[in-house]
Amino acid sequence: MKAASVMTTRVISVAPDTSVREVARILHINRISAVPVVDDGGRVLGMVSGGDLIRRGREGPDGGGSWWLSSFVDGEPARSATAFPERKARDVMTREVYRAREDTPLEEIAVLLERNRIKRVPVEREGKLVGLVSRANLIHGLASGAPRRSAPDDAGIRDAIMDVLKRAGVSTHLLNVVVSDGTAYLWGAVESRSENEAVRAAAESAAGVKRVSDHLFVLADRVRGGSPAE
Numbered sequence: 001m002k003a004a005s006v007m008t009t010r011v012i013s014v015a016p017d018t019s020v021r022e023v024a025r026i027l028h029i030n031r032i033s034a035v036p037v038v039d040d041g042g043r044v045l046g047m048v049s050g051g052d053l054i055r056r057g058r059e060g061p062d063g064g065g066s067w068w069l070s071s072f073v074d075g076e077p078a079r080s081a082t083a084f085p086e087r088k089a090r091d092v093m094t095r096e097v098y099r100a101r102e103d104t105p106l107e108e109i110a111v112l113l114e115r116n117r118i119k120r121v122p123v124e125r126e127g128k129l130v131g132l133v134s135r136a137n138l139i140h141g142l143a144s145g146a147p148r149r150s151a152p153d154d155a156g157i158r159d160a161i162m163d164v165l166k167r168a169g170v171s172t173h174l175l176n177v178v179v180s181d182g183t184a185y186l187w188g189a190v191e192s193r194s195e196n197e198a199v200r201a202a203a204e205s206a207a208g209v210k211r212v213s214d215h216l217f218v219l220a221d222r223v224r225g226g227s228p229a230e
Contacts (some may be wrong), residue, residue: 003109004102005155005179006140007123007131009162010172013038016045016090023048023089030173031189034120037093042128046093047120053092099124100133109133140178140187154179157208164202175199175216182210189219 013036014023026035027050034049100109100121112121113135123131158179165172175188184203190196196216203212 003104006137007133009131011132018089020087044122046095048093160206185213
């Protein structure tokens with residue numbers, strides 16, 4: 001199985017001159033832990049994670065505690081722009097980025113993540129960002145029980161499902177679809193039960209799908225149940 005089979009293709013990214021306050025807001029509202037920093041040509045310049053924000057905050061001129069932690073109250077970003085130093089993504093990003101290609105085997109990506117103690121790698125095509133493979137994506141691929149070489153039609157089935165979701169206006173940055181031997185495995189989060197049903201229906205309607213294995217959870221249910229979203 002290759003990176004293209006499990007990668008998230010709708011990647012949330014930021015520009016080098018995006019303020020750290022805006023980066024923090026993007027991480028918070030999208031429930032993600034890091035974003036790639038991409039230039040106008042689609043080239044990945046670095047990665048910014050919550051850890052980068054915390055560490056760079058400790059390196060501030062006042063020598064105090066983390067402005068990242070103190071700028072949040074009850075899980076919400078502080079409203080005042082002065083809560084964040086006037087710094088940009090390029091000032092806090094990790095510049096050493098490990099990368100993969102669409103045809104990189106998952107086994108190689110797993111070794112890359114483990115060896116370098118990282119949680120995700122950008123996937124590039126001709127030097128431009130086309131996707132992201134995280135630890136979660138790898139787990140999903142392995143949990144799907146996919147063979148080392150996917151059936152010839154699996155990639156096309158996945159593309160068809162993702163295309164249907166995008167054309168239907170479904171936000172896919174919290175979703176991942178893995179297709180193995182004609183079975184479509186749905187992972188991640190959706191905003192409502194009706195969206196859950198729509199995603200499942202889209203997968204079931206894709207040509208070549210033999211079965212749908214639905215592992216989606218509804219964010220609203222998690223909030224009402226008191227469990228934080230992952």
